[in-house]
Amino acid sequence: MTEAYPLPSHLSPATVANTASLLRIVALALISGAAIASRLFAVVNFESIIHEFDPWFNYRATKVLASQGFYEFWNWFDPTAWYPLGRVVGGTIYPGLMATSGVIYNFLHALNLPVDIRNVCVLLAPGFSALTAWATYMFTKELKDESAGLLAAAFIGIVPGYISRSVAGSYDNEAIAIFLLMFTFFSWIKALKQGSAFFGTIAAVFYFYMVAAWGGYVFITNMIPLHALVLLLMGRFTSRLYVAYSSWYAIGTLASMQVPFVGFQPVRTSEHMAALGVFGLLQIVAFAQLVRAHLSSKQFQNLLFVSVIAAGILGALGIVGATYKGWIAPWTGRFYSLWDTGYAKKYIPIIASVSEHQPTAWPSFFMDLHFLMFLFPAGVILCFREFRDEHLFVIIYSLMASYFAGVMVRLMLTLTPVVCVSAAVALSTLLDTYLDPKEPDTANDSNNESDAGTVASNGASTSAATSSSKKTKKDKEKVAQAPAGGALGNLVTGVASSAVAAKKGEKAFAAKGIFGLDTRFAVLINVLGMLFFFVVHSTWVTSNAYSSPSVVLASHNPDGSQNIIDDFREAYYWLRQNTAETAVVMSWWDYGYQIAGMADRPTLVDNNTWNNTHIATVGKAMSSSEEVAYPILRKHDVDYVLVIFGGLVGYSGDDINKFLWMVRIAQGVWPDEIQEPNYFTATGEYRVDDQASHAMKNSLMYKMSYYRFAELFGGSQAQDRVRGQIMPQTGPTLDCLGAYYFDYSSFLQVLMRFRAEEAFTSENWIVRIYEVKKEDLLGRDLKSANAFEQGKKRKRTKPLSRRKAIV
Amino acid sequence: MAGPKSSKPASSATTEAVSSLWKSYTEQTPDRLKFIDAFLVFIILSGVTQFLYCVLVTNFPFNAFLAGFSSSVGQFVLTASLRSQVNPENRSEFKEVSPERAFADFALGSIVLHFFVYNFLG
Numbered sequence: 001m002t003e004a005y006p007l008p009s010h011l012s013p014a015t016v017a018n019t020a021s022l023l024r025i026v027a028l029a030l031i032s033g034a035a036i037a038s039r040l041f042a043v044v045n046f047e048s049i050i051h052e053f054d055p056w057f058n059y060r061a062t063k064v065l066a067s068q069g070f071y072e073f074w075n076w077f078d079p080t081a082w083y084p085l086g087r088v089v090g091g092t093i094y095p096g097l098m099a100t101s102g103v104i105y106n107f108l109h110a111l112n113l114p115v116d117i118r119n120v121c122v123l124l125a126p127g128f129s130a131l132t133a134w135a136t137y138m139f140t141k142e143l144k145d146e147s148a149g150l151l152a153a154a155f156i157g158i159v160p161g162y163i164s165r166s167v168a169g170s171y172d173n174e175a176i177a178i179f180l181l182m183f184t185f186f187s188w189i190k191a192l193k194q195g196s197a198f199f200g201t202i203a204a205v206f207y208f209y210m211v212a213a214w215g216g217y218v219f220i221t222n223m224i225p226l227h228a229l230v231l232l233l234m235g236r237f238t239s240r241l242y243v244a245y246s247s248w249y250a251i252g253t254l255a256s257m258q259v260p261f262v263g264f265q266p267v268r269t270s271e272h273m274a275a276l277g278v279f280g281l282l283q284i285v286a287f288a289q290l291v292r293a294h295l296s297s298k299q300f301q302n303l304l305f306v307s308v309i310a311a312g313i314l315g316a317l318g319i320v321g322a323t324y325k326g327w328i329a330p331w332t333g334r335f336y337s338l339w340d341t342g343y344a345k346k347y348i349p350i351i352a353s354v355s356e357h358q359p360t361a362w363p364s365f366f367m368d369l370h371f372l373m374f375l376f377p378a379g380v381i382l383c384f385r386e387f388r389d390e391h392l393f394v395i396i397y398s399l400m401a402s403y404f405a406g407v408m409v410r411l412m413l414t415l416t417p418v419v420c421v422s423a424a425v426a427l428s429t430l431l432d433t434y435l436d437p438k439e440p441d442t443a444n445d446s447n448n449e450s451d452a453g454t455v456a457s458n459g460a461s462t463s464a465a466t467s468s469s470k471k472t473k474k475d476k477e478k479v480a481q482a483p484a485g486g487a488l489g490n491l492v493t494g495v496a497s498s499a500v501a502a503k504k505g506e507k508a509f510a511a512k513g514i515f516g517l518d519t520r521f522a523v524l525i526n527v528l529g530m531l532f533f534f535v536v537h538s539t540w541v542t543s544n545a546y547s548s549p550s551v552v553l554a555s556h557n558p559d560g561s562q563n564i565i566d567d568f569r570e571a572y573y574w575l576r577q578n579t580a581e582t583a584v585v586m587s588w589w590d591y592g593y594q595i596a597g598m599a600d601r602p603t604l605v606d607n608n609t610w611n612n613t614h615i616a617t618v619g620k621a622m623s624s625s626e627e628v629a630y631p632i633l634r635k636h637d638v639d640y641v642l643v644i645f646g647g648l649v650g651y652s653g654d655d656i657n658k659f660l661w662m663v664r665i666a667q668g669v670w671p672d673e674i675q676e677p678n679y680f681t682a683t684g685e686y687r688v689d690d691q692a693s694h695a696m697k698n699s700l701m702y703k704m705s706y707y708r709f710a711e712l713f714g715g716s717q718a719q720d721r722v723r724g725q726i727m728p729q730t731g732p733t734l735d736c737l738g739a740y741y742f743d744y745s746s747f748l749q750v751l752m753r754f755r756a757e758e759a760f761t762s763e764n765w766i767v768r769i770y771e772v773k774k775e776d777l778l779g780r781d782l783k784s785a786n787a788f789e790q791g792k793k794r795k796r797t798k799p800l801s802r803r804k805a806i807v
Numbered sequence: 808m809a810g811p812k813s814s815k816p817a818s819s820a821t822t823e824a825v826s827s828l829w830k831s832y833t834e835q836t837p838d839r840l841k842f843i844d845a846f847l848v849f850i851i852l853s854g855v856t857q858f859l860y861c862v863l864v865t866n867f868p869f870n871a872f873l874a875g876f877s878s879s880v881g882q883f884v885l886t887a888s889l890r891s892q893v894n895p896e897n898r899s900e901f902k903e904v905s906p907e908r909a910f911a912d913f914a915l916g917s918i919v920l921h922f923f924v925y926n927f928l929g
Contacts, residue, residue, distance in 0.1 A: 194901070194903045194904060195892065195900060195901045195903075195904055196903070196904055196908075196912055197885060197888050197889070197892075197909070197912035197913060197915075197916045198908075198911070198912040198915060198916070200888075200916070201912070201915055201916045201919050204919070205919065208923075238900055239891040239892075239894075239897050239900050239901070240900055240901065242887070242888065242891060243888040243891060243892065246884035246885075246887065246888060247884065247885060247888055247916055249884075250877065250880055250881035250884045250885070250920065251881060251916065251919055251920050251923065253877070254873075254874070254877040254881060254920065254923045254924065254927065255923045257870075257873065257927060258923060258926055258927060264869065264870075264873070267873065283884075286887070286891075291828060293896065294828050294831035294832050294835065295824060295827065295828055295831065296827075299820070299823070299824035299827060299828075300824070302820045302821055302824050303821060303824045303825070303828070306821050
């Protein structure tokens with residue numbers, strides 16, 4: 001027996017095992033540390049602040065929970081959202097996230113640690129990412145071994161695809177949901193392996209937590225039944241499968257109905273029917289197995305024939321009856337858009353208008369997963385080699401998740417864990433093969449068989465670099481009896497042929513195995529290089545792309561120093577300080593949660609897009625002329641209108657760029673009054689300069705965005721930086737919203753990132769707020785009143801003070 | 808094959824199969840499993856009664872019906888799981904689950920199940 005490098009042989013197996021387990025614990029602790037630390041870029045670069053849009057609502061709800069208690073939160077009716085309709089918050093949210101923070105908050109306060117609820121919310125996602133790493137470790141350990149588990153934990157800890165949804169401050173449902181997803185899957189695998197109702201119950205409880213936390217629970221609801229069904233069809237039914245699935249489904253389904261937002265859906269909607277169907281099927285199969293144990297095969301076939309026909313007729317009648325009676329609701333729009341990517345755009349523009357519901361662009365796979373992306377298929381193929389039940393699960397999971405990730409950007413999140421798991425399996429198999437010190441024995445045919453077994457054991461042996469030669473000897477004996485797996489080189493030939501090859505003689509196996517140290521180093525250095533670049537890439541992507549709060553914007557000066565653009569918070573703070581508490585603010589729905597969270601003012605629409613008509617009303621007001629919009633605004637008691645305008649600083653996520661969606665959504669409800677083609681020029685271009693169409697120029701959104709924009713440039717050409725178009729010298733006039741009330745212009749010296757305008761000085765008008773004028777006291781229409789005022793103004797030399805114009 | 812001629816021998820073969828099934832069951836099954844089976848039959852009867860009540864009379868407090876029915880279904884599958892776990896014939900499949908552990912699992916599962924049932928009764 002030759003070895004490529006010597007291993008210490010005087011260590012007892014117990015020492016090796018203890019050291020390995022200590023190292024594993026230390027490694028897991030370090031991985032958790034890395035996972036948390038890399039998510040803190042957002043806090044270090046900016047501050048401890050809640051990010052984006054939805055987290056602001058979650059944060060607001062959590063504040064209610066923390067300050068007023070759980071029952072108040074549960075029964076919370078929010079009259080300020082969806083003015084004048086209001087929103088029953090308790091029944092229309094997934095409360096898992098808020099409940100988790102509430103528990104942590106109360107726990108810390110019980111320990112006399114007066115932590116602010118905001119910090120709990122900000123740091124929740126990084127904390128749970130450490131738990132996700134642990135759950136992924138456990139999951140991968142079931143597939144292969146501990147070393148693969150550690151690799152998977154390290155991958156999921158820093159992979160950008162998961163970080164994108166879990167940086168500090170990204171206080172959204174996904175923050176805890178991925179941990180729950182992985183842990184539910186782990187419990188399911190464990191339950192299936194052992195046939196244990198205990199792990200089935202654990203899976204059900206975590207499934208319940210997942211249902212309470214994220215709408216993506218439907219993924220679990222369909223993944224586990226699909227796995228069970230495939231096992232059934234492959235003839236792999238065992239009593240273990242019955243125990244695991246039945247205990248999970250019976251408890252999990254009942255538990256999921258406790259969440260008010262889910263309600264009776266698990267027995268009423270089509271998305272959940274697959275789970276129910278597989279449950280029924282398993283009962284039948286289990287009963288058939290029981291019967292078969294007591295009968296001869298001839299009699300069993302007779303009985304089976306009769307009962308299959310009876311069951312078929314009954315099942316068909318049941319489904320037809322239930323659909324006819326309307327007990328089972330049809331599929332929802334979001335579901336259809338998963339299969340037909342054009343569906344949403346045609347029928348439900350509100351779903352298509354969300355950028356994270358768009359199909360994924362190819363570069364983002366590399367951006368989010370880096371080299372895991374090309375190890376992923378290798379790992380899936382390796383799963384085919386052992387092909388136990390849990391490997392089948394990973395294969396199905398990767399197929400489903402790959403498809404979904406291609407359809408919707410946000411579902412990249414569900415793909416990421418399985419990519420990490422299977423990439424870890426692939427990489428760990430590679431490392432096992434090349435770290436194993438055993439040299440293949442070339443010229444010895446007396447112990448032919450056992451050596452072939454040794455070569456074959458390279459890949460499957462659990463020994464990492466730390467384990468001693470004694471352990472590998474043990475492995476050798478084991479594997480020689482039953483050659484379970486082969487080395488990486490056997491991949492194509494597979495297990496069966498390697499066993500055959502072992503019997504054929506020296507020639508067949510002599511070629512297999514790793515010779516010498518040079519080959520080992522060549523591969524290992526490459527692997528280390530890839531891992532290194534993965535870390536560099538992840539760090540770079542995290543710090544540059546995924547850590548922006550998007551409430552606070554940053555730009556870089558030519559000298560590299562950072563410039564913070566804080567228009568949003570200034571504007572919301574202005575609203576909070578200078579307007580009446582009941583003043584209704586109208587904006588596009590994207591900003592609803594932020595206005596409610598930061599400005600604490602009633603809004604017409606927000607990111608909980610449950611009422612399409614209400615959103616379309618806002619869209620109509622924004623996209624029609626002042627004369628049409630004004631009655632709408634007055635009827636909805638709107639006091640202020642808020643628009644986001646990026647034309648000055650080149651902030652591309654502004655309302656003019658979203659404007660076409662407002663038009664489309666409004667068109668869906670009022671096809672006679674709003675037509676999308678009217679907003680394009682005659683040549684079909686989307687322009688905002690002097691060639692803009694009539695409808696465009698007269699729309700409220702256009703006027704509010706560009707009101708007095710040209711004046712800012714003091715006679716020189718006014719340029720819209722986002723769209724790169726030259727604005728006309730005379731900007732639009734506003735009659736009904738007349739009072740140009742507030743423009744947050746911070747007069748920052750923003751040195752633009754673009755080299756051409758390096759020294760350009762501008763103010764950033766990102767948020768513009770207008771007050772809606774009340775009806776004229778003299779009963780005139782506002783246009784003539786305005787004209788009269790202006791006429792008066794022209795005669796006078798002194799300009800009219802603003803305050804008078806407001807009244 | 809589904810003609811009127813073949814139906815009669817098929818049905819007689821079926822009744823024969825059923826009777827031999829019953830005979831084999833009563834002779835071969837250990838008493839402990841028969842005890843569990845009796846409980847299973849009771850649960851089925853309770854579930855069927857609730858279902859018939861729901862279909863024929865009213866499903867009005869639908870959550871109460873769901874809770875009661877789920878309690879039957881859940882208890883049934885948990886008991887059936889226990890039955891297959893303690894079945895000596897399945898010893899090879901459940902290497903890690905001893906009969907004692909199976910009962911502990913059963914008890915835990917039932918407690919969790921009935922916690923949710925109680926919560927859902929309304």
